[in-house]
Every structure is written in structure tokens, then in C-alpha cells.
Amino acid sequence: MKEQNIKLGISIGDLNGIGGEIILKTFEDARMLEFCTPIIFASAKTITFLLKHFNLDINFQGVKSLDTVIEGKLNVVNVWQDNPQIKFGEESSTGGSYAIKSLKAAVEALKSNKIDVLVTAPIHKATIQSEDFNFPGHTDFLNQELEGDSLMFMTTEKLKVGLLTDHVAVRNVSDKIDAKLITQKFNTIQNSLIQDFGISKPKIAFLGINPHVGDNGVIGDEDDITLIPTLAQLREKGHLTYGPYAADSFFGSGNYKNFDAIIAAYHDQGLIPFKTLSFGKGVNYTAGLNKVRTSPDHGTAFEIAGKGIASNSSFKEAVYTALEIFKKRAEYAEITANVLQKQPRKKQYSGRSRGN
Known part of the structure; x- marks a missing residue:
């Protein structure tokens, strides 16, 4: 599989944190689009607001469904139609609820093979709690939704x-x-x-x-x-x-x-x-x-959210790591399949007894 064909799903994290900023800063470098096709699960309105707030000049493609994603472009899937108010640095259930909407939509796309890998922006463990989401963080939720032991x-x-x-x-x-x-x-x-x-x-x-x-x-x-x-x-x-x-x-x-x-x-x-x-x-x-998910090594960083000073270095590394692991898994699967093909097949018992 060519690198540019890898569909990279991205959940936006807590809207009041630094998630949106570090995501967009990562893809401000157009060379990133040579490695993958990024798909942000949020809304065109939310991304437009973030671009204006951080004074970033990035072209993106708003899409209604994953079937219309454009390869080699920054795509934004409209998970919600409304325009939630973003209050940078504030711990709120609103910020957490949209983070979970984004995460759930991204995980469903991952489960249905609409995306190949998932990179998650930071969520806040307190603001995400609700009747519909009662997990301490990403890992436990993913363990429930995806096969394996996380x-x-x-x-x-x-x-x-x-x-x-x-x-x-x-x-x-x-x-x-x-x-x-x-x-x-x-x-x-x-x-x-x-x-x-x-x-x-x-x-x-x-x-x-x-x-x-x-x-x-x-x-x-x-x-x-x-x-x-x-x-x-x-x-x-x-x-x-x-x-x-x-x-x-x-x-x-x-x-x-x-x-x-x-x-x-x-x-x-x-x-x-x-x-x-x-x-x-x-x-x-x-x-x-059974799927690849990475995230940066930090949290929502409410104390610097909205100030335009958040570093995207860890998020960019998370993108690179997700892509590399996806390719390594494909190579490993191919090697394993070749080894199995080369193994001699055992003769099947015909059910006939000698001398009869």
C-alpha cells in the first residue's frame, strides 16, 4: 500500500484544550499530505473558527461522508452541524461532550475500515464523563470497542x-x-x-x-x-x-x-x-x-489553550508512529502469510483402512 493511500483519522479532543491547535499546526506543513490522507472528525464550522483564531492559512475539504474523502487533502467530516462555543482553557461538559462525539465517530470509522489508523487529540478525564461515556480515558473505551487486550x-x-x-x-x-x-x-x-x-x-x-x-x-x-x-x-x-x-x-x-x-x-x-x-x-x-491508535504524550493543557503557543511536536510524532506501525503490521502479515504458504500440508486421512 502506498503511503499516500493511508487514511489517517483524527479525533479533535476537548474543544477548549490545545487539540485543535496542534492538529492544524501539524498539517500546516503541506508535506504531511504526501504521507497520508488526514480526516478530522469535527465540523467545517469548528475548523474554520480555529483557523481564524490561530491565523493559520490551511485549505481543507469539508465532507458529508467518508465516501467523499479526497486523497491527499486535509478532510473534515461533519460530525455535528451546530457551531459550539469554544471557551479556551475552561473545563466544561460541553467541551467534553463534543470530544466524545468526535471520538465515537472516528472509532466507528476505524471499526468499519473507513479509516486505516486513528490519532486522538487530548481529552479531559473529568469533562468526558456522562451516562453515555463512563471511562477513565481513551484506552479503556478502545479496549471495549476494538478486539484485543489494550x-x-x-x-x-x-x-x-x-x-x-x-x-x-x-x-x-x-x-x-x-x-x-x-x-x-x-x-x-x-x-x-x-x-x-x-x-x-x-x-x-x-x-x-x-x-x-x-x-x-x-x-x-x-x-x-x-x-x-x-x-x-x-x-x-x-x-x-x-x-x-x-x-x-x-x-x-x-x-x-x-x-x-x-x-x-x-x-x-x-x-x-x-x-x-x-x-x-x-x-x-x-x-x-486489532487497530492502530496513537496520541501525543500530553493532555489538554488548558493553561495555554487558545494562546497559539502549543507545540505540535508530540502530535506530529503520533502521526508518524501510527503510519509506521500500520506499515510494519502489513509487512508482518505478508511475511507470516508467506511462511504459512511454504509449510508442507499434512496429508488428509481418507477414512479407508488397509486390507479392506
């Missing part, structure tokens, strides 16, 4: 961090982690590294659950009882799993450079060092699904 996988070219638990209160983390979860998340990350990033034999490190991996039970026994035995079982099966390592020194020492991916026990244990090392260049990739 996993938050923060990626750059040289650093990839996955999580055993993501949007879970710290007091509940240890209760969530068991051998089944550890094995499941490991398998998801290993499979993603192989099919999505082209790493044939990935080396994966685990961070300990407790400080200093529990110091032999002095600071908690979860590592000794659960994590260490499970990693030993994975190694016995031939997997390249390492650790657990004490989280406080793992990144500062540069040890992370020795591995293809790191699995952290909980959200901040993994995301604080990731964002410290790569903020603005990182990508949030939802691994483990």
Missing part, C-alpha cells in the same frame, strides 16, 4: 515503556497485579514489539513493584510472592525477560538503554521518567488491539 505503551525511537496498571489509584495497585496480569501484559508488549516495531527477539525489563524491589520483604512482599516467580516462569519458556529492577535508579543509570522495552508496575513509575527523558517527542500508543 495496553498503554509510551514510545519513542529509543525508549518504550509499558504499564502493568495505568489509571489506577496507588492504594489499589498491588491488589491489581497478579501472575495472570503480568503474563498478559508481557505477551502484549512482546507481540507489539515484534509485529508493530519489527524487533524479532525483544529484550524486556520489569521494574519492581515496591521500592528496592521490596528489599527481601522489608518493604513489601509483592515482588517476592508475585513478580519474581512469574518472571522466572517466563524465562523458563525462553522469553528474554529481565529484572525486576529497582525503579529509582534504573533510568538515571542509563540501564534502560539495554532493553527494547520496560514494563512499569504503575502509571507514575513509568510515565514520570518517560516524560522527563522524552517530553514533546513521546507517543502514547495503544498496543494489543
Whole structure:
């Protein structure tokens, strides 16, 4: 498949945040249209307002349906006909409700293969909550809508961090982690590294659950009882799993450079060092699904929304990453199909007995 034929769906995020700004700044560079056909799920009126507000000169094509998308152009699908008032920097249910309208329309298009990949602009976890949408964020919603076991996988070219638990209160983390979860998340990350990033034999490190991996039970026994035995079982099966390592020194020492991916026990244990090392260049990739979805490594940034100073670097990286993973998956599927075709077929039993 040619790069320009990849249909890139984009959900606009919270209207009062920086989503619209970073999307449009990304496609202000017309060269981006050489790589894909971007499709924003919003409305022509909303995009026109944003272009005027940020003084951006970008041509776009408003379309009523995905069947009329024009290849090589910036397309805007009219998900709503009204003209919602945008109040930059304000947390409101209105901003959240339009974010969900955009997201749901984009996901439906992804499920029906009307788009090839999805890049989501930031939403606000409080403003999106309603009777129709009761999820802590994108990942859990996508896990329901798309096949697979979703996993938050923060990626750059040289650093990839996955999580055993993501949007879970710290007091509940240890209760969530068991051998089944550890094995499941490991398998998801290993499979993603192989099919999505082209790493044939990935080396994966685990961070300990407790400080200093529990110091032999002095600071908690979860590592000794659960994590260490499970990693030993994975190694016995031939997997390249390492650790657990004490989280406080793992990144500062540069040890992370020795591995293809790191699995952290909980959200901040993994995301604080990731964002410290790569903020603005990182990508949030939802691994483990049958479709490709990425997003920037930051939130709605209400404090700078509407000021025209938001950086689109992470969003642009999210676009590039989505396109690269889509192509890697296609290559992997082709290689796998060729291998299966070359395997000798077993002779089928005819049902006849000798001598009869």
C-alpha cells in the first residue's frame, strides 16, 4: 500500500484544550499530505473558527461522508452541524461532550475500515464523563470497542515503556497485579514489539513493584510472592525477560538503554521518567488491539489553550508512529502469510483402512 493511500483519522479532543491547535499546526506543513490522507472528525464550522483564531492559512475539504474523502487533502467530516462555543482553557461538559462525539465517530470509522489508523487529540478525564461515556480515558473505551487486550505503551525511537496498571489509584495497585496480569501484559508488549516495531527477539525489563524491589520483604512482599516467580516462569519458556529492577535508579543509570522495552508496575513509575527523558517527542500508543491508535504524550493543557503557543511536536510524532506501525503490521502479515504458504500440508486421512 502506498503511503499516500493511508487514511489517517483524527479525533479533535476537548474543544477548549490545545487539540485543535496542534492538529492544524501539524498539517500546516503541506508535506504531511504526501504521507497520508488526514480526516478530522469535527465540523467545517469548528475548523474554520480555529483557523481564524490561530491565523493559520490551511485549505481543507469539508465532507458529508467518508465516501467523499479526497486523497491527499486535509478532510473534515461533519460530525455535528451546530457551531459550539469554544471557551479556551475552561473545563466544561460541553467541551467534553463534543470530544466524545468526535471520538465515537472516528472509532466507528476505524471499526468499519473507513479509516486505516486513528490519532486522538487530548481529552479531559473529568469533562468526558456522562451516562453515555463512563471511562477513565481513551484506552479503556478502545479496549471495549476494538478486539484485543489494550495496553498503554509510551514510545519513542529509543525508549518504550509499558504499564502493568495505568489509571489506577496507588492504594489499589498491588491488589491489581497478579501472575495472570503480568503474563498478559508481557505477551502484549512482546507481540507489539515484534509485529508493530519489527524487533524479532525483544529484550524486556520489569521494574519492581515496591521500592528496592521490596528489599527481601522489608518493604513489601509483592515482588517476592508475585513478580519474581512469574518472571522466572517466563524465562523458563525462553522469553528474554529481565529484572525486576529497582525503579529509582534504573533510568538515571542509563540501564534502560539495554532493553527494547520496560514494563512499569504503575502509571507514575513509568510515565514520570518517560516524560522527563522524552517530553514533546513521546507517543502514547495503544498496543494489543486489532487497530492502530496513537496520541501525543500530553493532555489538554488548558493553561495555554487558545494562546497559539502549543507545540505540535508530540502530535506530529503520533502521526508518524501510527503510519509506521500500520506499515510494519502489513509487512508482518505478508511475511507470516508467506511462511504459512511454504509449510508442507499434512496429508488428509481418507477414512479407508488397509486390507479392506
